[in-house]
Amino acid sequence: MRVLCCVSDYPTHYFPLIPLGWALQAAGHELRVCAGPAQAATIERAGLTPVPCGPDVDPVTDARWLAYSLARQGLRTGQLPPLNPETGAELADLDAFDHAEFAARRQQELARVGEARTRDVLDLAKSWRPDLVLHDLVAAEAVVAAQLSGVPSACHLWGLTGTSETTPGLDSLAADVPAPVRELIGMAADEPAIRFVLDPTPPPIAPPTAAPRMPVRYVPYNGPGALADPPPWPTEIGRARVAVVWGSAIRRINGPGSFLVPALVDALAARGVDVVLAIGAEEAELLGRLPANVQVLPQYPLRLLLPHCTAVVHHGGAGAALTAAAAGLPQLVVAFGPMELRSAQRIADAGVGVALPGAHAAPGTIRAAVDQLLDTPELAAAAAEMARANAALPSPADVVPVLEKLAETGEQMGG
Amino acid sequence: MRVLFTVTRYSAHYFPLVPTAWALRAAGHEVVVACPPCEVALVGRAGLAAVPIEDGHDPMYLGRLHQYFQARQGQALLSGGVLHPVTGQPMRDLTEFDWARYKAEHRDANVARLRAGLDTTVAFARDWRPDLVVHDPLNMTGVLVGQVLGIPAWCHLWGPVGPLEERVGTQLVPRDHTDSFARHGVPPMGPELIERIIDPCPPVIGSGTALPTLPVRCVPYNGSGTVPELPPRGGRPRICVAWGNSLDLLLGPGSFLVPDILRALAPLPVEVVVVCGSAGRDRLGPLPGNVHVLSDLPLRLLLPYCEAIVYHGGAGSGMTAAWAGVPQLALPFTAEQQLTAERITRAGSGVWHVGYEVGTTGIRDAVSLLLDEPRYQHNAAALREEIAAMPSPAQVVEDLVARPRCHEGAV
Structure with missing residues (x-):
């Protein structure tokens, strides 16, 4: 089958699903990974095939913006004073940054990026005709593509952040499709954007999820790396x-x-x-x-x-x-x-x-x-x-038959 | 389970092993790839962890040496002379390389280097304790590690040429000139130490060895790359011309x-996409409008959108064409390529001609045949289905893991 995957522009957010990509390819399926153009090299380096979509987004800017916004709302406790979201410079105080102007501009910019990326993903979906769409926690364009292609979609978490978080700053991360777009693509207002969750966190630390959840064994991939300078291999006895x-x-x-x-x-x-x-x-x-x-x-x-x-x-x-x-x-x-x-x-x-x-x-x-x-x-x-x-959890390889079934029948996975 | 891959310094020889390594990792097993330092980047681009400790001979050096000895017996492939085995530069005549003198001056250093690579890999393996080894056919380090540690070593083929061929120039199994197997107290290196193979060929195109064999579906990996924007074909057949780097380095x-291929195709109503290294691109000069050049593009991303392929006889290109169900014209030069071409076209999915004999008319006629005779399309599609029906790398891993120490006959 053909699997279209959409991820956000932050390697550690898609590294956890790289082994599932290998599993799909090793089972003879084809996979395309949609992300900003700057991610192409990192995705290639994982052995997967990128499709550059839309302009790049610098997630660091938005992480700084989130820190600043939370501080303004008095929701940021036990954290360092926020930086200037745009430049990363230290701020004397919160008012030393024109937040209203930045927020309006950044929102517009992100909307433009979102639109362009969605267009590119839809173009690919139209010509390549995927059987299944995978996406990370935040890539809403995947949900639109799945809806328009009439194929199932599943969200692969990147770690200990779930789809139904209540912590300020995390509560609005999960991919959603705004009402006007839903109307445009024929998606019911009450239909959840995230329909299935593949969760690579072991049970004791698993985050809250609102959709049916299938646990996947976490197989670490943190970049290919190389053992160019091996440390002494056997652990020395008696010393940690x-x-x-x-x-x-x-x-x-x-x-x-x-x-x-x-x-x-x-x-x-x-x-x-x-x-x-x-x-x-x-x-x-x-x-x-x-x-x-x-x-x-x-x-x-x-x-x-x-x-x-x-x-x-x-x-x-x-x-x-x-x-x-x-x-x-x-x-x-x-x-x-x-x-x-x-x-x-x-x-x-x-x-x-x-x-x-x-x-x-x-x-x-x-x-x-x-x-x-x-x-x-x-x-x-x-x-x-x-x-x-x-x-003891099902490996990424074990998940492939579940995804094959999902693509074929649209049937929810157990777990 | 821990699996050690050991590979030679030529990517086309170990790329076919990559999906098997992915399958192992995706099933939760650990994999590292012992390779020569020059391969770290390419191994990493497959998503795999490289251990730069292996240091076998450059297969291109060994190949040039073979061509040199053939030429000394009056059997040079090309009339234009052979390459210097060590430098790879064209020689005006054979006396520019003095084998006896080279051996006298460099043998000790070469032996020391080869021994160091073998010994370091054995030491690493003793420490890391792999449960099994997977190696490409030209790599003897994996065989040594398997023997020394008493664990199974699987020889993972790249295509239709097996480890027990008889024809001159097709014997892939390397020889140990460094006494390393004896130094490690195991039987001497030879074809009889190749005990089990993983074979990506369906029977119709395979080498058909009697060794215990795990057949694996060819999932082509020819390097990582981004999906290309393909030029429109304008309603005409799209022909891929793929020319690997190996012939440049060998011949x-x-x-x-x-x-010559472009001249041959010029009168035909086709779109042409040339895939070759950037060095090749510079040698092409001005091109007609229906010819496009894409450098360093993984063929698997292109061939599903082509009607035929013309290529240099490399097994990687041939297997990718077979996987994609694309009729092929192979133009082999070396003996190994010729044997590959003979077998890979046995299913009637293509034709082959000796590259240095075929000529422009021969190429044009062969491509016309592939396009005009529906049986090539039909047979290529049948071969694709036969490949698709083989056990995937993911399924083969289940067998490798379930029966790692399997020694019985065909598995």
Whole structure:
């Protein structure tokens, strides 16, 4: 069958569905991945076939805009002061930014992008005639394409963010089709835009979903990576090796004050544990001289690194959280944005990790959180249990027959 | 389960393994690809994790060496001379390369390099403890790892030429000139160590070896790429002219037939899409309006929209044409390509002519035949259906995993 997939312009939002793409291709199906032109190289590099659609969107601008808007509404607690959404510069105070002017302009711009992208996706759907449409949480153009093509659609979550979130900032993320468009394409006003959910989060940390949900085993893909600089492979007996994962977008969204890697390294080094830093080259340069037991591995595939670690510290990104979950490691999540904070809370609530809101992070609180991470055997036990639960879920390969049936009959999936 | 792939430094030889690797990952298994450092980027572009530790000979060097020895026996393929085996540059005469002297000067360093690659991969495998190995036919590292660790090694074919061929120039299984198998205490490298194969060919075009074989549906992967905007065909048949880089590297510019093919097609009422490397494009000069050149485009994204393909005899192009159900004209040069062409057209889905003998009229007549005789279209469609009915890579993975240590006869 032919499967058309629409994703948003943020690699970590579509990396979790890459293995499902491989599964479809390995079963002989064809897949086209629609995204902004700037994503084409990253999608190609995953072995899938991109179709550049519409102009690019810089998700960092919108993440900063969300932070700023929440702060204006007084809904932003425990977070750093917001940056100028447009430039990323630090703001003296909220009024130092002309929000009304920016909001009006950005809304128009996003509407234009949305229209152009929807047009491109519809063109592809018309000429390529897909049997099924897949999409991430936010790609509403997929729903329109599925409706007009008369084929079923399914939403693949990117992580711990569901379709029916109530947290401010997350509550309006899920793809929807506005009333005038519904009228145009013959879609009933009360028909849910998201009809099925493929959920790659293991049960204890699964987010709320409103549509029928099919769990999928999370198979980590965090970019192809290469083992160009292998660390000593066997874990040294008696010493923990802790991985610190820190995305490069954190600083751009939350400002220089959010770069907590040095404080985290200090706290971990003080405990005498070996540390591996899975961070980009640009972040590594900010670190200066590192203690002997700290190693930077910028390209190393996280999934191949974590089996040699005993715990993970990260910023709350879905890729890091889910890869740690699949590896069965307890995690310390130091989060800034609303999505990451919500994920951190879910991880703490499930007893598989520790949550530390980034704005509360100071040397003392970081040390306490690291101690809690390393000294609470219950966290490791619960994390190991979660990995077993993940491994017992249907693999992406197992999901393919379910999608084949969905395409053929439009029948809802179980689960 | 952990699966180690070991591949040689030529992408067309390991691209057919990629969908099998995807299938393993998608079923939740772990895969890494031990490759020469120069292949890291291309392995990564397939979405796979590369381990740059393998360091076997460049198959193009070995191929040029073979052409050189053939020429010394008066059996050069092209009259224009052969390429220098080491530099790949055209030689005015055979004395420009002194094999005895080259061997005397470089043998020790080459042996040390080859041994280091083999030893590092064995050490990595001992540490990573794969449950099985998958390797391409030219790669002996996977065979060594399988022997040393006592795990199954699967030789994953790229097309119709198998590991046990007899014809000169078609024997793919490499030889170990480094004493490495003995150093590791296992039987010497040879065809008898190839114990099981994964074969992407349906029986009608396959090599038909008696080895335990897992047939796998060809899911063509010829590199990653973006869907091209195709020129309109204006109601006329669209002919794909695909010319891989391997002939340039093996035989030199004298083997670049694309200008001849374009001259042959010029009088025909067809649209032509040429797919070749960017170096080839520069050699084409001004083109008529019905000829379009697309550089470095994965053929699988183009062939479903073509009525015929003319190509250099590479197995990757031939298998993609078979998968797409497109009638093919193969113009092979080397012995391996000729055997591929013979077998891949056995189903009546195409014709082949020796590339350095065919001439413009021969090409034009052959393409006209493919377009005018409906049986080629019919047979190509039948071959496509036969391929589509084979077990997909996803299904083959179930067999690999269920019976990893299978040693019995045909599986």
